[in-house]
Every structure is written in structure tokens, then in C-alpha cells.
Ligand SMILES: NC(=O)C1=CN([C@@H]2O[C@H](COP(=O)(O)OP(=O)(O)OC[C@H]3O[C@@H](n4cnc5c(N)ncnc54)[C@H](OP(=O)(O)O)[C@@H]3O)[C@@H](O)[C@H]2O)C=CC1
């Protein structure tokens with residue numbers, strides 16, 4: 542049996558299976574299936590993994606990772622839903638797609654887990670929230686935790702939180718990259734060479750995230766530590782508040798949550 546068959550080897554599918562390879566999985570444990578034969582061939586060549594048509598590959602899979610766009614899920618499940626091996630596990634990372642929809646697309650009794658990872662999986666620093674379906678046991682959750690734990694941290698949440706999780710951590714890297722872009726542009730605006738501004742911004746984000754995670758201190762405390770009375774940071778934060786940055790983040794997360802609900 543193939544340990545993992547990836548159906549939809551785009552950005553997220555590749556991020557996960559390449560992370561698994563980096564963590565020590567053998568290429569022979571993985572088969573990738575994508576809509577385009579050239580993409581399958583390219584991935585097979587680059588990583589040494591197997592490749593094939595989804596409809597054939599899933600019949601021999603221990604776990605099927607579903608990583609196609611939400612709009613393609615219905616068609617893909619029609620194609621592969623009744624081809625999964627009787628005890629195979631379906632693991633979906635598709636935004637907004639509910640466990641009920643996934644379970645309705647496979648044979649009765651098939652274990653299903655819904656998950657929301659993020660692209661830092663590419664460097665082993667993802668955070669993934671998983672929600673087990675009706676027939677997923679602790680052993681299935683352990684298998685999912687082993688797969689997604691190879692590319693970062695894993696937490697379990699009730700399915701009702703998945704759309705909100707998507708809005709915070711699934712989409713979250715994009716918010717951070719936007720902040721990075723803006724900080725770099727700010728540096729260039731005040732006269733720094735672009736490469737210097739980039740190094741300063743990237744290491745500042747990395748260092749700040751590490752400080753936040755490793756100390757466990759509340760972000761407000763860490764922000765206060767940087768903010769000298771009447772100093773430079775206070776002047777900058779005043780401008781950010783004037784421009785409604787905090788409110789913009791609240792609205793953005795809410796919009797992402799609502800869009801996830803719509804996608805489902
Ligand atoms: N990108 C992200 O940050 C995150 C994405 N997700 C979720 O992951 C899923 C994939 O997203 P992402 O990787 O960004 O999207 P991509 O478009 O990069 O990947 C989807 C892949 O699925 C392929 N595909 C389409 N139809 C089929 C089919 N019938 N059989 C096999 N493969 C097929 C596509 O091929 P082709 O290009 O030829 O159409 C494409 O390579 C989405 O559901 C998304 O919600 C979850 C967390 C984070």
C-alpha cells in the first residue's frame with residue numbers, strides 16, 4: 542500500500558509532501574496526482590515520488606490527502622469517492638469544505654479528517670488545526686498528526702471553528718507577507734537600500750515571532766517593551782492607529798471567515 546496519495550499537488554499539496562520527505566519519509570511512501578500530466582511528471586522527477594491518475598492511485602492508499610481547490614472537490618470526490626480502499630483515511634485541507642460534504646462523497650464508514658494547514662509547511666513551521674469526522678478514531682488522528690506534525694505544529698479543534706481558523710492561520714501568512722512588503726517599502730521610503738530594508742524587515746518579523754512564541758508573553762506587553770514614552774515607536778503606532786490598522790485586521794479576519802463559509 543502507498544502510505545500517502547496526494548490528490549491535487551499544487552502549492553499546498555507540494556508544501557506538505559515535500560515537508561514529509563524533508564522529515565525522513567521515503568519517496569516510495571508517496572504518490573502524487575495532479576490534473577496535469579506535466580505537473581505529475583515534474584514532481585516525480587524532482588522528488589522521486591510516484592505519480593499517477595487519482596482514480597487509480599487512491600485504490601492503493603493508506604491515506605488520501607485531498608488538496609484541490611474547494612470548487613474542484615465535488616468533481617474529484619465523484620471520481621475517487623468510491624475507489625478508496627475500505628480502511629483508507631481521507632484527509633482534506635480544502636478551505637470551507639465541511640466534513641458532512643466530504644463524508645457524503647465517500648463510502649459510508651470511511652474515516653475523514655478536515656484540516657487547515659498553512660504555507661510555512663514548506664519550512665516545517667506550519668500550524669494545522671484538525672477536526673475528526675464521524676468515523677475517524679484516535680488512531681486516524683494519530684496518523685494525521687504524524688503527517689502534518691512533520692511540517693509543523695498540530696492542534697485539534699471542533700469543526701465549528703475551522704472557518705475561523707482558516708481566517709487566522711490558513712490565510713494568515715498572506716497578512717504577514719503584506720506587512721513585510723509594507724515595512725520594506727517604508728524603509729526604502731526613508732532612504733534605505735532595498736536589500737538592507739529587506740534584511741531588516743525579515744529578521745525583525747522572524748525575531749518578533751520567535752520572541753512571542755518562546756516567551757509566551759502577551760503581545761501587548763512585548764509591544765509596550767518597545768515603546769519608549771514620547772519615542773519613535775509611540776510616534777509610529779499613533780499613525781498605525783490613525784489609519785485603523787487594528788480595525789482593518791478585525792475586518793479582514795471576519796471577511797476571510799465569511800468567505801470560508803461561502804466556499805463550503
Ligand atoms: N495555499 C494556501 O495557503 C492554502 C491552501 N489550502 C487549501 O488547499 C487546497 C489547494 O490550494 P493550493 O495548493 O493553494 O491550490 P493549487 O491550485 O496550487 O493546487 C490545486 C491543485 O489541484 C489540481 N487539481 C485540480 N483538479 C484535480 C483533479 N481532478 N485531480 C487531481 N488534481 C487536481 C490543480 O491542477 P491544475 O493547476 O492543473 O488545475 C492544482 O495543481 C485548496 O482547497 C485550499 O483551500 C489550505 C491551506 C492553505
Ligand SMILES: O=C(O)[C@@H]1CCC=N1
Nearest residue numbers: 636707710711712713
Ligand atoms: O485563500 C484561500 O482560500 C486559501 C485557504 C487558506 C489560504 N489560502
